Amino acid sequence: MKQFLIVLLYICMAAAFYMSSGSVWAGEVDVLVEKLVEKGILTPAEAAKILRETKEEVTKQTKEGKFSPVLPEWVQKTKLTGDFRLRYQWTDRDEKNERHRARFRARLGIETQVADDIKFMFGLASGTGDPRSTNQTFGGSNEKKDVNIDYAAVEYTPKRCVNNKEIGIKLTGGKFKNPLFTLSQVIWDTDITPEGAAGEFTYDLSRNFGLFATVGALVLEENSQDTSDPFMWVIQPGFDWKINYATNLKWAVGYYGIDNVEGGELKYSSGTNSRIKDKKSGKNVYQYDFDAITATALLGVKEPFGLVRYASLFGEYLNNLDPSHNNQAFLVGFNFGYEKVKESNEWQFTLDYRRLERDSVLDILPDSDFYEGETDAKGPHASFVYGLKKNVNFTLNYFHGERIHGPARPEHVMQTDLNFKF
Numbered sequence: 001m002k003q004f005l006i007v008l009l010y011i012c013m014a015a016a017f018y019m020s021s022g023s024v025w026a027g028e029v030d031v032l033v034e035k036l037v038e039k040g041i042l043t044p045a046e047a048a049k050i051l052r053e054t055k056e057e058v059t060k061q062t063k064e065g066k067f068s069p070v071l072p073e074w075v076q077k078t079k080l081t082g083d084f085r086l087r088y089q090w091t092d093r094d095e096k097n098e099r100h101r102a103r104f105r106a107r108l109g110i111e112t113q114v115a116d117d118i119k120f121m122f123g124l125a126s127g128t129g130d131p132r133s134t135n136q137t138f139g140g141s142n143e144k145k146d147v148n149i150d151y152a153a154v155e156y157t158p159k160r161c162v163n164n165k166e167i168g169i170k171l172t173g174g175k176f177k178n179p180l181f182t183l184s185q186v187i188w189d190t191d192i193t194p195e196g197a198a199g200e201f202t203y204d205l206s207r208n209f210g211l212f213a214t215v216g217a218l219v220l221e222e223n224s225q226d227t228s229d230p231f232m233w234v235i236q237p238g239f240d241w242k243i244n245y246a247t248n249l250k251w252a253v254g255y256y257g258i259d260n261v262e263g264g265e266l267k268y269s270s271g272t273n274s275r276i277k278d279k280k281s282g283k284n285v286y287q288y289d290f291d292a293i294t295a296t297a298l299l300g301v302k303e304p305f306g307l308v309r310y311a312s313l314f315g316e317y318l319n320n321l322d323p324s325h326n327n328q329a330f331l332v333g334f335n336f337g338y339e340k341v342k343e344s345n346e347w348q349f350t351l352d353y354r355r356l357e358r359d360s361v362l363d364i365l366p367d368s369d370f371y372e373g374e375t376d377a378k379g380p381h382a383s384f385v386y387g388l389k390k391n392v393n394f395t396l397n398y399f400h401g402e403r404i405h406g407p408a409r410p411e412h413v414m415q416t417d418l419n420f421k422f
Contacts, residue, residue, distance in 0.1 A: 077113040083421045093411040102138040125150035132189040132368040151175050151193045168202035181252045183314045184331040185367030194218045208242040228260045246302040254294040262289040270363040272374040288322040290362045311336035329360035346387040353380045371401030391421040
């Protein structure tokens, strides 16, 4: 009977450990053991031994990171992230279509370590389901707003070595955040979360020079009555070079292979790529595929001439190999201030200029804030970010876009944002 009570005591102590804070655990267990000694169930020596062994095991497990006195192990391995944005947006297109909107964006994500080399990621975001926007506009007589699955994926990071140097490997499957090195939204709107599988690889040749490559097999559309589904595969190798203590150059080239788009349709198209009429269906379908080569570069400098904390020059270029004209896109720009705005009084100013010819980029992909996500457009963009508090900033964006061919139809967009991150 006495042995049974001792075992039961250990179980109760373990339960108290997992369910209570460290201070509560220590106090309640000590009181429990003292009562058992008073009742004559345990001797003082046995009580001291139980307390000592239990506390030693707790200390050991905590140091190994297996659990803490407050939370069970699986909770400790789960990370919660999110952000919230309030926005006022003014749009004026062709000097006659003026619009004022109050909008918000809310995102919430979790990451949990399933095993040492396997992570599960899941995120929710506001929006209507449009892959290029997570905004919700105030209105609709206070109607309830939609929340969608933003991403849901599994990430596998095995360890591999070559010549005693570790190769960084990250394999991801599902619906995930864009893994490609891209500095602008000419090719990819930042709200897009691709679907399929991707692999990321890194290898450091020296302390200052490393190679990387990203490959992806991405699904664009699934047709129940057609096995020739629109599909994208991409490969992007590059390097990251720390030229000196203050200067860094990151550069990459890429190839996009896009199959089964020519002669078909895609949901959420902005309708600005070249179309032809399909003889069978009578529908206007894509005239070209969009196999393309890309180049991306970022040159960053810390404290240039002692004037600001950070400055950079960046650029991105794309050439669609299928059509012979109206097939190029590029963006060039610079920024200065702080590299990232995280704390109060930190700031950053960015200015860039972009040009997207009609059939350069598949018209389901570019930045939806610039000329409503259409191609055959050009113009500048300016942005200013100022930190109000830690993880709270104010952002001002201005876009000016106009048509490359035909009437200019200029569009002005002004956005003022309050961003909250956690």
